[in-house]
Amino acid sequence: MAYSIPAPINAPQRILLGPGPSDTHPRVLAALAKPTIGHLDPYFLQVMNELQSMLREVFQTTNELTLAVSGTGSSGMEACVVNLIEPGDRMLVCINGVFGGRMSDVATRAGAQVTTLERGFGEIFSPEEIAEALQRVQPKVVGIVHAETSTGAWQPLEEIAKVVHASDALLLVDCVTSLAGAPVEVDRWGLDAVYSGTQKCLSCPPGLAPVTFSPRAVEVIERRQSKIASWYLDMSMVRSYWGDSRAYHHTAPINENYGLHEALRLVLEEGLEHRFARHMHNHRALKAGLQAMGIEYSVAEGQQLPMLNSVWVPEGVDDSGVRSQLLREYGIEIGGGLGPMKGRTWRIGLMGEASTARNVLLFLAALERCLLDQGMSLDSGVGVAAANAVYRNGE
Numbered sequence: 001m002a003y004s005i006p007a008p009i010n011a012p013q014r015i016l017l018g019p020g021p022s023d024t025h026p027r028v029l030a031a032l033a034k035p036t037i038g039h040l041d042p043y044f045l046q047v048m049n050e051l052q053s054m055l056r057e058v059f060q061t062t063n064e065l066t067l068a069v070s071g072t073g074s075s076g077m078e079a080c081v082v083n084l085i086e087p088g089d090r091m092l093v094c095i096n097g098v099f100g101g102r103m104s105d106v107a108t109r110a111g112a113q114v115t116t117l118e119r120g121f122g123e124i125f126s127p128e129e130i131a132e133a134l135q136r137v138q139p140k141v142v143g144i145v146h147a148e149t150s151t152g153a154w155q156p157l158e159e160i161a162k163v164v165h166a167s168d169a170l171l172l173v174d175c176v177t178s179l180a181g182a183p184v185e186v187d188r189w190g191l192d193a194v195y196s197g198t199q200k201c202l203s204c205p206p207g208l209a210p211v212t213f214s215p216r217a218v219e220v221i222e223r224r225q226s227k228i229a230s231w232y233l234d235m236s237m238v239r240s241y242w243g244d245s246r247a248y249h250h251t252a253p254i255n256e257n258y259g260l261h262e263a264l265r266l267v268l269e270e271g272l273e274h275r276f277a278r279h280m281h282n283h284r285a286l287k288a289g290l291q292a293m294g295i296e297y298s299v300a301e302g303q304q305l306p307m308l309n310s311v312w313v314p315e316g317v318d319d320s321g322v323r324s325q326l327l328r329e330y331g332i333e334i335g336g337g338l339g340p341m342k343g344r345t346w347r348i349g350l351m352g353e354a355s356t357a358r359n360v361l362l363f364l365a366a367l368e369r370c371l372l373d374q375g376m377s378l379d380s381g382v383g384v385a386a387a388n389a390v391y392r393n394g395e
């Protein structure tokens, strides 16, 4: 029988209000479609230089070793861990969700002697408990997640960075979901190795992982006794390609880098402060709407992420039924719970381009319809009205 060639890609239009990827700006999609050129083409080298300088702005750092790793956010995690860890090194990993758990797995595979500090899903760590663990473990590196996308918890870092440095350890931070949606002040806070991803608040398709290493971290990499366990993610080689010598290491994903270039231009055109305020404002409106509908957050007040709203699925409501109705009837994607939260929470992302009043109001109206179909009793329009009250008061 003759082979029948599949139809061309015809992806549907969606509104991505899940844990990522988020909606992409048409300018980013247009940049991705520009001609592929050589990875040593002078034009591409200029793109790389501009990418690095824009990444430094967004990370709020002057770190020289700042670049986009070829791979998704997890490759950024792996790059930070394998470059700092040598077999047998002690690492303290803070786990309060799926991504802290993943970091511990990555560190173990890199040969670290891992000690975990654990908190329930949705909770955060205090500087005091980290200080206590530092005393006990004396680690070389402490790993922590700034924005736990699996739980919606927002981990403050500034005080923790102080206690980590007081004990001479390095602080490795997951900023995959926070970068470009909430402040990540690498230099002022004193973060040593930070990674992110393109498809959360940067609103670029998945495929690259921005990373930055402090001079202290670079020194640790340069003083290593053993080879970095990963050839692909070896920053001592990758940085020669991004630096002056332009030594071939691997072929940069050319068009992905174009997309990130445009996404960063959009971030900087808006301005970091405005962008953070927009995320916060839409979060407040969404939250007012959800609470008016009787839906509660699964994270304590004051620790809730603006770009990832984790809420309890109301009693008697079918988690996946609502999510599939939202997708089928309104083209809206939201996320379900992960790990112990599976079936119990919804994760509503308002990331980057998707953080708009239009999406908040549409989502609340669509959710009301789904909940009514589930037999929940709701006063008509309460969610939208409460969100509108926030918008009209300009809070």
Ligand SMILES: *Cc1c(COP(=O)(O)O)cnc(C)c1O
Pocket (backbone or CB within 6 Å): 020, 072, 073, 074, 075, 077, 099, 145, 147, 148, 149, 150, 174, 175, 176, 177, 197, 200, 206
């Ligand atoms: C999404 C995410 C990751 C993993 O990124 P991928 O792009 O899926 O590899 C890591 N950490 C956090 C906090 C995330 O939200």
